[in-house]
Amino acid sequence: MSVRQSLLAILDQGPCYGYQLKSEYDRRTGSTWPLNVGQVYNTLERLERDGLVARADASEGEQQHFQITPAGHTEVASWLGSPVVRSAAARDELAIKLAIAVTLPGVDVAAVIQVQRAATLRTLQDLTRTKNMTDDPETAEQLSWLLVVDSLIFQAEAEVRWLDHSETRLGRAAAAGLAATPLSTDIPKRGRPAFAHSEEQDR
């Protein structure tokens, strides 16, 4: 939803045409998450469909300007006024991955953690290096770009901490003789073996 909402928020500043919106977006969020131009036009079409923006009728050969509608304005205000809920909806791919890996027999979870940590540390280094190049921002765009980089750094640091934490937790669990579970064993109501090479049949 962030592309859609961002473009709408920019449009709340005044009418824009497609290409302009793309450059505005780039100017404001930097090159971290590049935006394909085509997506702008798609998004605009969908925003128009939902009644949040409207085409300003251009007088012949003029660029197609889009302007926000009252409903769109309300939407932007609501977006800016309400927090982003991260736990719900947006699945954390890494958390899920590790959660799955832990429950899977025969998977070297320690290795998974190690690979991830190495990658994240490398990312962290790159980010820090990049950031040091432009501290002390002079424009609002530089400032917002800096905030994005900060965010990535904070997140990456938290990720590393979590990986360390998980590693020790897993060590303790292994020491306690806790092993991963194969498919559907708990409460074998109708005792479904699930494995093809399993002996008994469940029906």
Place this chain on the structure above:
Amino acid sequence: MSVRQSLLAILDQGPCYGYQLKSEYDRRTGSTWPLNVGQVYNTLERLERDGLVARADASEGEQQHFQITPAGHTEVASWLGSPVVRSAAARDELAIKLAIAVTLPGVDVAAVIQVQRAATLRTLQDLTRTKNMTDDPETAEQLSWLLVVDSLIFQAEAEVRWLDHSETRLGRAAAAGLAATPLSTDIPKRGRPAFAHSEEQDR
């Protein structure tokens, strides 16, 4: 991609039928990110289309078992063997939101930060309370669930820290007289005013 990959990884343990996959997924990742059953069947169909799983021919009235193909097995190994890259692709909705908000004139960024922090702190409290209920895990599922909760806690903490950090940074910027930029002002090459009520025309 996490749902698709997770289901495939579970299938790597042995053949499953649709409903079973859903419960396996739930058992392993807990209730944080619930999975709709319908999605399992959709995902299975797409995995089959991509040649990563195959229908095991059921002998009359039997459940439709799916089994992983060699290609699917390779895919799982590759998934577990390579790190999740977070900075690329996956846009951070909050970071983008704040980055946009900072560059938008007339937006009370401090308020946005405050609302977000309040919400995140509340989430953090809930998570901590939930976690304390089941520390010291006894099964691999409890362990993986705990890791997920830990992950959310670590992330939420990082988020709060980042929000604080951003607040002070914004304070400094405001003190330095740094203001948000209106639409397309930098380098007015062909001097496009962008605002409808603007005086001059650019072409």
Place this chain on the structure above:
DNA sequence: ACAGCCATGTAACTTGTTACATGATTTT
């Protein structure tokens, strides 16, 4: 009998994303 879970699917839809075609204008 009925409620509730087990089980399988289908259809419709969302946002995000990329590849491609097309032409105008500007710069080199």
Place this chain on the structure above:
DNA sequence: AAAATCATGTAACAAGTTACATGGCTGT
């Protein structure tokens, strides 16, 4: 003249998500 940038779109597709229909089985 050629290359780069500006500018607008279209078409197709990916993954995620939900609502709905359908039927069997189980426990009360």
